[in-house]
Amino acid sequence: MPPAPRRPTIDDVAASAGVSRGTVSRVLNGGRYVSAAASAAVERAVLETGYVVNSSARSLATRRSGAVALVLAESAGRLFEDPSFPVLLRSCTQALAERDLVLMLLLAGSPSERDRVLRFLRGAHVDGALLVGVRAGDPLLEEVGRSGLPVVTSGHVGEPGGGPCSVAADDRGGARAAVEHLRSRGRRRITTVAGPQDTSGGVERLAGFVDVLGPRAGAADVVAAQDWTHAAGERATTELLQRVPDLDAVVAGSDVVASGVLAALHRAGRAVPDDVAVVGFDDAPVAVQLDPPLTTVRQPLAEVGRRMVDLLAARLAGEDPRSLVLPTELVVRAST
Amino acid sequence: MPPAPRRPTIDDVAASAGVSRGTVSRVLNGGRYVSAAASAAVERAVLETGYVVNSSARSLATRRSGAVALVLAESAGRLFEDPSFPVLLRSCTQALAERDLVLMLLLAGSPSERDRVLRFLRGAHVDGALLVGVRAGDPLLEEVGRSGLPVVTSGHVGEPGGGPCSVAADDRGGARAAVEHLRSRGRRRITTVAGPQDTSGGVERLAGFVDVLGPRAGAADVVAAQDWTHAAGERATTELLQRVPDLDAVVAGSDVVASGVLAALHRAGRAVPDDVAVVGFDDAPVAVQLDPPLTTVRQPLAEVGRRMVDLLAARLAGEDPRSLVLPTELVVRAST
DNA sequence: CGACGGCCTGGGAGCGCTCACAGTAGCGAG
DNA sequence: CTCGCTACTGTGAGCGCTCCCAGGCCGTCG
Numbered sequence A, B: 001m002p003p004a005p006r007r008p009t010i011d012d013v014a015a016s017a018g019v020s021r022g023t024v025s026r027v028l029n030g031g032r033y034v035s036a037a038a039s040a041a042v043e044r045a046v047l048e049t050g051y052v053v054n055s056s057a058r059s060l061a062t063r064r065s066g067a068v069a070l071v072l073a074e075s076a077g078r079l080f081e082d083p084s085f086p087v088l089l090r091s092c093t094q095a096l097a098e099r100d101l102v103l104m105l106l107l108a109g110s111p112s113e114r115d116r117v118l119r120f121l122r123g124a125h126v127d128g129a130l131l132v133g134v135r136a137g138d139p140l141l142e143e144v145g146r147s148g149l150p151v152v153t154s155g156h157v158g159e160p161g162g163g164p165c166s167v168a169a170d171d172r173g174g175a176r177a178a179v180e181h182l183r184s185r186g187r188r189r190i191t192t193v194a195g196p197q198d199t200s201g202g203v204e205r206l207a208g209f210v211d212v213l214g215p216r217a218g219a220a221d222v223v224a225a226q227d228w229t230h231a232a233g234e235r236a237t238t239e240l241l242q243r244v245p246d247l248d249a250v251v252a253g254s255d256v257v258a259s260g261v262l263a264a265l266h267r268a269g270r271a272v273p274d275d276v277a278v279v280g281f282d283d284a285p286v287a288v289q290l291d292p293p294l295t296t297v298r299q300p301l302a303e304v305g306r307r308m309v310d311l312l313a314a315r316l317a318g319e320d321p322r323s324l325v326l327p328t329e330l331v332v333r334a335s336t
Numbered sequence C: 001c002g003a004c005g006g007c008c009t010g011g012g013a014g015c016g017c018t019c020a021c022a023g024t025a026g027c028g029a030g
Numbered sequence D: 001c002t003c004g005c006t007a008c009t010g011t012g013a014g015c016g017c018t019c020c021c022a023g024g025c026c027g028t029c030g
Helices: A010-017 A021-028 A036-049 A055-062 A076-081 A084-098 A111-122 A139-146 A171-184 A200-213 A230-243 A255-267 A301-316 B010-017 B021-028 B036-049 B055-062 B076-081 B084-098 B111-122 B139-146 B171-184 B200-213 B230-243 B255-267 B301-316
Strands: A067-072 A102-107 A128-132 A151-154 A165-169 A190-194 A222-224 A249-252 A277-282 A295-298 A324-326 A329-331 B067-072 B102-107 B128-132 B151-154 B165-169 B190-194 B222-224 B249-252 B277-282 B295-298 B324-326 B329-331
Touching (some): A021 A036, A067 A084, A067 A111, A084 A128, A084 B076, A084 B084, A111 A139, A128 A139, A128 A301, A151 A301, A171 A190, A171 A249, A171 A295, A190 A200, A190 A255, A200 A222, A222 A230, A230 A249, A230 A255, A249 A255, B010 B036, B067 B111, B084 B128, B102 B111, B128 B139, B128 B301, B165 B301, B171 B190, B171 B295, B190 B200, B200 B222, B222 B230, B230 B255, B249 B255, B255 B277
Parallel strands (some): A067 A128, A128 A151, A190 A222, A249 A277, A277 A295, B067 B102, B067 B128, B151 B165, B165 B324
Antiparallel strands (some): A102 B102, B295 B329
16 A cells, blocks of 8 residues: 555645645635635645645634534434434435534433433534434433533423523424314314323324313323334224224324324224324325325424524524424325 | 633643643543553543543544544435435444444535535545445445545445445345245236336346346336335336236335335225235335235345444454345235 | 835644653562 | 663644734825
């Protein structure tokens, strides 16, 4: 192997361009106070030498890394099975790329992972953090906050006004819309297979359900799925059917849960939507593929990601933006 | 705001522990040649000052970043819709974390994204790269290679032996097993809705199909889906049914495609498996949720991710490991 | 004609760390 | 008693960049 051709440094470029290090740096960083001649010479030298700035050196000098952490607080399994997650991940990554930031993915499910993440965040690896899957009151929230890093979370955390900066979809309002839609369709015995109650989405959507039907609904008509999965939805529905044999509508905690609801209803010989109407949540790809295609509450997931990045960028710029709640939208299909 | 309490540096720790910078550094890095007393004093001082090493400074000095890029070469949409992707992403992230490496996610779908990625890889941000979704002959492959960075790819790229280090599942063998299974079940008119032919998986799986049925199969019995989606599978199946009305088996390019195949067959009034047997590919979560539950070829996706990291770690350690092909496994369910 | 201010440039001083090297102490062997 | 060896410690010299300041050059104004 040849003796590892040393990567060109800024001094090599300076020498090749016949200017000083300082001038090269100025050109590289949007150069104010640089003559056209010097600028051109540097551009040429950069091309000629194949120079690329060394990010570590730059970070050390500027105390900026150009990277942002995406911290996944929920247990890894749960988040990675959720069809929403890829959408969020993608929109965050793209929005960051547009700002010339890069995304570092960190898992913070287990306690040991959380320790690692915390240490990592304190190590000046990243300029800020995006938190996904934290629940209100999660100690991670405070611990990350104590690192002094700008943070933006997704979902509903803390009371409005206080707490960290966050972006959420209007889960509660969406659930209300779903129930009202079912009522307007003449449904009388409306039930719900809610999402897991240790997630902010699960709680908020159930709250919207109760908003419309009153707390009395909590008694028999509510079953919470253990997970955001098909299997959990199916299991919960079976239980629900035993408790409320005369139900004529089910609000599912998510589309994936709804797919389990449909399966259980099918097995129980109930026709959808003739005997039972079903509403999902998310408008995941699976919604249109189900039989019948699913009425659902669309979440603007891509926009959540984009806005999270917007807010984080604002915080990096020293501003103090307000948390956001984005509207959801009922999409009516054949299941209601 | 208080005057930003300067983060403690290694010198602060040294002063607090009453030793020199060098000794602190030695303790921090697994310290050979450090007395127990000094070691203890440093540990204490680290705790007391709340010191965390500054990664930029360390990277600058060591020329190691502790980060690895995960480059997504396929157009972002395609990859993010694929249920396999989260599994791969998760296993890579976890495996990297176990080695104290962190994952940076980079999108390289569009040409401009590719440029950004290449510049990034040359900028000493990362110690190595994992490439996902590249096709054989993709120029990105060579360009990344030219950056001099250790690289491991997923899927089949280049000829065995040559080319970059890669980890792939035995797509071709799996497809052969699927066809032979259908034959052993007495199916006579076996067709395929292959995956998109501009992906390595799509090509390999079709090749396995042809291996068993002979090149003659290429004529009428093969339709390639435009994408790895439900909709594309449905469309392709409709076309296939027109061309081969008497088909009695379909090998789908993936489970998601198979879900489209099932939908189209259902709509055409064909019973599964009585009239037509269907085999999927991947053993994605959706496979068991379909009606009927899908016979499929399981891909050891989590292991692919883990092995990719293993190989990359080996390359980082200066070794030159061989590419890997992991076995696939037929999972028989009710659709055949 | 000198003072002044706007452009532009060069170079020193860090950023916080690791690494190589020089140097000290302690101890057994010769 | 000296030598040499091992165990440990401190220090200087970077790693490659940005920031800041001093200074040169020019044109303009009093």
